[in-house]
Amino acid sequence: MTPERVGGLPTKRLEGLGGWGRFPTSDNVAVRPEKFRQLQPVGASSLARGMGRSYGDAALNSEGTLVLTERLDRLLEFDPESGVLRAEAGATLADVLAAMVPRGWFVPVTPGTKFCSLGGCLAADVHGKNHHRDGTFSAHVAAAEVVLANGERVVCSPDDGSELFWATAGGMGLTGIVSEVALRLTPIETATMRVRHTVARDLDETIGLLTDPAHDARYTVAWLDCLASGARLGRGVYMAGEHARPEELPLRIEDPLRLAPKRPKPFPFDLPGWALNPVTIRAFNAVYNWVQGRRREFLCPYEAFFYPLDGIHGWNRMYGKRGFVQYQYVLPTATARQGTKEILELLSRERKASFLAVLKRFGPEGPGFLSFPMEGLTLALDIPFSEGLERFLDGLDEIVVAHGGRVYLAKDSRMSAQTFRAGYPRLGEFLEVKAAVDPEGRFGSDLSRRLGIGR
């Protein structure tokens, strides 16, 4: 019994495959190149898939073939002069951190999980808690090699004036398959973070902390209690972090660049869907505020600061079999406060609250045609699946669009093509590049077909 082959590679059926939110799911066929030269588009429609940490249907291609990049994850070259690491696109931030933190280097931008591939980080042009200072992932990519629809491998970079680069950064895999990334790392002196938590009693205070230069730090974010209403609407905990310096560490630490090894605990089973109803979430939020509110300044390992959820492997199963929807929008500075207020009011009124609500300030918009961040405020919500959710989220879309904002593709599973077009005014420029490098529409995804970006 031998598997069917596409483009010379054996295929595997992945039935009921989803993104990290496990909604929606579709039946997919995948190939997995084990050798670098095998990384090629296959069949009539292909899509690269990295670690599957996007939430919705961005990394699904039920009408074609998925090209899994997970085995092309080799770290190739590091230049300590420039801090540039060249690696295959399937390498994860976890791979990079494990190898480079002990040498005194950190990833320049990281999402809230380190189990993301470099290719996935560039394709979604991810942002981290330092966006207001350091911009998106692509701002630190010195060059990327992309395998185009015709199989040609092209190196593109921000400096060569290449439109391909800015279409690929944020382009959700629709321009080609990123095969290698040269990433400029950030020097650090310790593996520890110096963190300051401050309680904010309402939305104005929360936004104040996020925007006031006196409270600023390299990494900032606020966790919000979405069930608080009335005068306490938008209350939360503001978290500000810096890489600690060696002299700030306790003396007993031998090597400031090493963390004690810790294995992630697996999340053992699917929780029943009711376990995260508004009552449990309310309790969670209250406890969270209490515990966090008491801490002020402390040191913690970088893992606990950047990846609190990675400590629990498979935490997405916490939401039960029905999965959940993650919703993230950004609003421009001018309307951010008002729009966010309206959305929080809707959330607390409809009791759709989310286990996690994270508010963050973005700095200036980058050149990526479909990159998500714009200067303003972004809010990310996890919403467990329930009746009437579709309608509710459509309501959020309306508020976002009315305030000149946009919804994040890496987390989206359901927005309409109109909402998408309203939020991404540079779509036309993106499509021009796509037509030039992929005239037959060889790269497509369930997301691209839903939003009318490509076949």
Added chain:
Amino acid sequence: MTRGPVLILGATSGIARWVAVALGQRGHSLWLAGRDREELERLAQDVSLRTGAVATAVPFDAMDMDGHEAFFADLVSRAGIVEGVVLAFGYLGEQERGERDWREARAILDQNFTAAASVLLVAARYLEERGQGWVCALSSVAGDRGRMSNYLYGSAKAGLSTFLQGLRSRLQKSGVHVLTVKPGPVDTGMTFGLPKLPLLAPPERVADDIVRAIDRRKDVLYTPRPWALIMAVFRAVPERIFKKTRL
């Protein structure tokens, strides 16, 4: 701590790659041997970046059996000494094709058994003379019992396992240790997309088990662990019943 050089034969194998990383982390320098130059270079870069170990790619074709002697001598002269040898190359092939086409059958038998025996005999003479070191060879649970679906591969691995038993006995007198590894199905290019496979073990995990077994001078390692028990049950089934299964 630095430890002696290790030669990995078939270093581009999905399992071998992580064995190399685990050995590199323990401070061994590595000689990565195989027939795919380009991939070996990438692997060598990766292993050095991840572990800090010195890793060097060397060309090696298991099927060039007449060249094994010269290959090994050349390697010893470059490496100075060889502390351990990991034999990872192998070929699953297609059973049904092998039943019709002798070339396929022969490729399966040769790549898994004849070529392995050839290079191990050369390595054994060197290690025996040196009076220390170790051999770790990847056989398979498939060699523990013949099955209609893969008895060509299985018999070659059975041959390899038996060969290793004898070699172990011969070399123990010289203080050289021989480890036989019998993995269950592992998630590598060898198994990707094969239907009806039970849970596939991640190659990283299998590699960790292997390197720990090398440290502990184990004779036979089943990995992941439950396969020791599964295979004990498998072997216990009487032949008159087993022959009727469609396994």
